[in-house]
Amino acid sequence: MIWAYRIPILSPNFALQSRQMNFRIKATFLFLLLVFQAFSWNAFAQQSSTLEINQADLLRGANGFERLLGNVKMTHQNSLIYCDSAHFFRNENRAQLFGNVKIEDLQDPIVTTGRYAEYDGNTKIAKLRNNVRFTNQETTLTTDYLDYNRETNIATYFNKGKVVDSVNVLTSERGVYEVNLEKITFLDDVVLENPDYTLKTGNLEYYTIPKTSETVGLTNIVSKEGYTLDAQKGSFYDTQKKQFRFFDGIVENETSRIKAMELFYDENLAYYEGKEDVRVLNKERDVEVFGDEGKYWEEKKYSLIYGNSLVRRYFEKDTLYLAADTLISQDSEADTAKFLLAFHKIRLFKTDLAGISDSLKYNYSDSSIQLFQDPVLWNNKSQIEADTMIFYIANEQLDRVFMKDKAFAIMTDTLLNYNQMKGRKMTGYFKEGQIETLQVDGNGESLYFALEADTLTQGVNRILSANIKMVFKDGAVQKANFMVRPDGKFTPVQKLDDKTSKLEGFQWRIEEKPDKATIDAWRKVVEIDPKMKNLFDEPDVKIEMPTERQIQEKLKKSNLNYP
Structure with missing residues (x-):
């Protein structure tokens, strides 16, 4: 077999082309090597911890x-x-x-x-x-x-340290600034100063974005308007939105005081919202309302309280209590729009006064109290009831009462007899807390016991008359006037029975009369401690007494001998 080989014929430029190709390969390799070294060096430099x-x-x-x-x-x-x-x-x-x-x-x-x-x-x-x-x-x-x-x-x-941002200045003894979280924790003697208020507390967490703060424990605030905002169990603030949330908190100014276990306040809207043990005090009216939850609009002076609600009307020597399911208070500038509404299960109590009804309206302008739906009022020895009733308190005592539709009054005398009057309308006037005069207008009926020397009952006088006026003393009739064709009958004591001794519709409902125990069972109020700790009461400068050694050194510097 014959093998044949083809030998390539090289051009004269082959050697030159080969040298150029080798140069390009080397140059490319060198460039890649430099790039790799540079990348490796940068990565090492970034990871190195060497100064x-x-x-x-x-x-x-x-x-x-x-x-x-x-x-x-x-x-x-x-x-x-x-x-x-x-x-x-x-x-x-x-x-x-x-x-x-x-x-x-x-x-x-x-x-x-x-x-x-x-x-x-x-x-x-x-x-x-x-x-x-x-x-x-x-x-x-x-x-x-x-x-x-x-x-x-x-x-x-x-x-000690101070933090300043675009809105606030905060100082404290110690602090931790977590930059990644934009969070600063202030500890010990914390003071936050804002164009609108100054805050003091012992522990505060502040987020620089979005400028919110949260405190733990006792927190006290004084606003530029003179408001005080206090919290016993901490608080949360959005300094930009000017919204505050207090826990076991109190907000107080010259005219009002609001307290709740959780209290929300929007400064821009002048709106409060409270949960659990809510109480709103109107200092101008001497009226304080309580409830489980409540809302209050400061500019409108309008409040809504519900959940075992209670009202305390403070007098100089006494207090009027009102228990209800729901309370609405309006105290606007107009005299005609200043009232308190109470709904369902109304119970009234005062030292010499008690009452019940389904609903109530208290007018601040004339101090009148209007009762609706089966109201009953007890005053010392008397009981009065009607479909609707309005009574007035003057000089801390019941002054007068107006009854409309199915009015019925019962007065007990010294022998515990029930003197009675009923009619379409009735007006009663009181003196020193007891009924002095009763006047019936329309369909009047009266039944009163004739006494002998206030020690012996002779019988009962029962008189029908369109209009009747009677004057009482200690529950006994002193004088009676019957205006239009009276029709009367006397029944001696020997012939008295339930029918002859009671007018139709008579109900002595003394077992329904509320007392202080009734009010306390509905809502037991825990009074605010007037000596409650406040950080603004503590002096900013603490004076420390020098030690014995410091005193001697100071005396030596003054060239004085210690005695």
């Missing part, structure tokens, strides 16, 4: 460290470090910084300054002292003692 010297006017060696003097500039990861001079402990990867210290973060807008600092490149902790200033955009923290952990982005200050 680097960038600049110094003078470098001197010392025992265990290097002295950097004048315009010192150092680098650590994403931070630039400036100072007047430094002691650089290269082996320990830390530095002591002196004079005009400045640490600037290249990624976050955080700049920290002070007169002295210790910076540890391993732990990434900077300890700054004297005139420290920590700035993050609009928020600035100033103190004399600050530890800043760049790894966690948390700054901790102690021995």
Whole structure:
């Protein structure tokens, strides 16, 4: 077999082309190698925790460290470090910084300054002292003692500090600034000053975005208008929306006081909302209302209270109590629109007065109380009832009462007999808390016992007359006037029975009469402690007594001998 080979014929330029190709391959390889090295070096530089010297006017060696003097500039990861001079402990990867210290973060807008600092490149902790200033955009923290952990982005200050942003100024003894969360926790003697109010508390958490704060424990506030806002169990504030939430809180001004276990207040709307043990005091009216939940509109002076509601009308020597399911109070500027409405299961109690009804209206303008749907009123020895009833209190006592439709009055005399009057309309006048005069207009009927020397019952006078007027003393009839064709009958005591001794419709309902125990069972009020602790009562400056040693040293400096 014959093998044949084809030998390529090379052109004269082959050697030149080959050298050019080899050069291009080498150049490309070298470029890729440089790019890889540069990438690797940048990645290493970003991950390295080594402190680097960038600049110094003078470098001197010392025992265990290097002295950097004048315009010192150092680098650590994403931070630039400036100072007047430094002691650089290269082996320990830390530095002591002196004079005009400045640490600037290249990624976050955080700049920290002070007169002295210790910076540890391993732990990434900077300890700054004297005139420290920590700035993050609009928020600035100033103190004399600050530890800043760049790894966690948390700054901790102690021995007093102040934080200022676009709205608030906050000071405290200690604090923690969590930059990533935009959260600052203030501890011990916290004071928040705002254009609208000043707050004092022992523990406060403040979010720089969206400028909200939350307190734990006792919190006291004074607004620029003189309002006081206090909370025993902490609070929450949105300083931009001007919305507040208090826990076991009280809001008070010159004309009102509002309290609740949870109290919400919107300053822009002048609106309050309370839950659990709500109470609203109108200082001008001496009226305080209580309930499980409530709402109050300050400008309208309108309040809604519901859930075991209670009213206390304060007098100089006595208090009128009113229990109901729901209360509505309106105290606007117009006299005709100043009233209190109460609905369902009405119970009234005062030392010399008690009453029940389904609903009630109290007019602030004339101090009249109107009762609706089967109202009954007891006053000392008397009981009166009608479909509707209006009574007035003057000089802390029942003054007069007007009854309409099915009016019925019962008065007990000294022998506990029931003197009775009924009619379409009835008006009663009181003196020193007891009925003095009763006048019936329309369909009048009367039944009263004739007494002998207030010790013996002779019989019963029963008279029908369109209009009747009677004068009483200690429940006994002193004088009677019958205006239109009276029709009367006398029944001696020997012939008295239930039919002859009672008018039709008679009901002695004394078992329904409410008393103080009835009111307390409905809602037992826990009174506000007037000596409750308030941080504004404590002096800002604490005077500490000097020790015996301090006294002697001061005497020696004054060239005085200690006796």
